[in-house]
Amino acid sequence: MRTVVTDAQTTPYLVDLTPPEFRQRLFEALSIYVEAMGYPRGTEQSRAPMWSEHLHRPGWRAVGALLPNTDPNQPDSLVAVAYGYHGAAHQWWHQQVRDGLRRTGHSPHSVEATLDDYFELTELHVLPSAQGHGLGGRLCSRLLGGVSADNVMLSTPEVVGEDNRAWRLYRRLGFEDVLRDFTFAGDRRPFAVLGRRLPLDGPVA
Secondary structure (H helix, E strand, C coil): CCCCCCHHHHCCEEEEECHHHHHHCHHHHHHHHHHHHCCCCCHHHHHHHHHHHHCCCCCCEEEEEEECCCCCCCCCEEEEEEEEEECCCCCHHHHHHHHHHHHCCCCHHHHHHHCCCEEEEEEEEECHHHCCCCHHHHHHHHHHCCCCCCEEEEEEECCHHHCCHHHHHHHHCCCEEEEEEECCCCCCCCEEEEEEECCCCCCCC
16 A cells, blocks of 8 residues: 655654753754754764753753654654753853953943843754755744743854855844854854844744
8 A cells, every 4th residue: 555645744843852852862963963064073972961961051941843754663853953041151152252242342231231141042953954944943933932031142153144044044033243253262163143132023934
């Protein structure tokens, strides 16, 4: 008998990931991260301890997009992931951004106001093969819904003319510049730090 695959069976669906579920899919998520960011294979091993440590930070939450498997005996495949947590002064990312703001001439008051109460959107990655279907916006809407912080902040690699899907998504979401052409310790590529007030205005395609 012929098996018919419907659209519902080939459309990714979103799930909230608990810490145990995230640990179980850690290397699956890291594989998406490496492919989406263009990092060399093997980066997964060095980043795994850091991602695992993030699970214990206040306000941590994660969302994944799963693609249904046509084989009912196999688990659905993770094709996108997003996670973050409440930012704090002792965290590496916070300290890097604080130093960057100071070096670019922001006043102490401005620095404190920027970093006072924010949710760090730490990672948001969609497999290239799953891009172009609105998953990034859906992940953001679900992840940031109900976050108690006043603001959300993130960093993303600089791109000429802001011409890629990540940048277009963040601009549609209303993210504004916090720092531009900033180099984090340990990564030679320039990054932009972006932020906006919470809550989001509504679902983003």
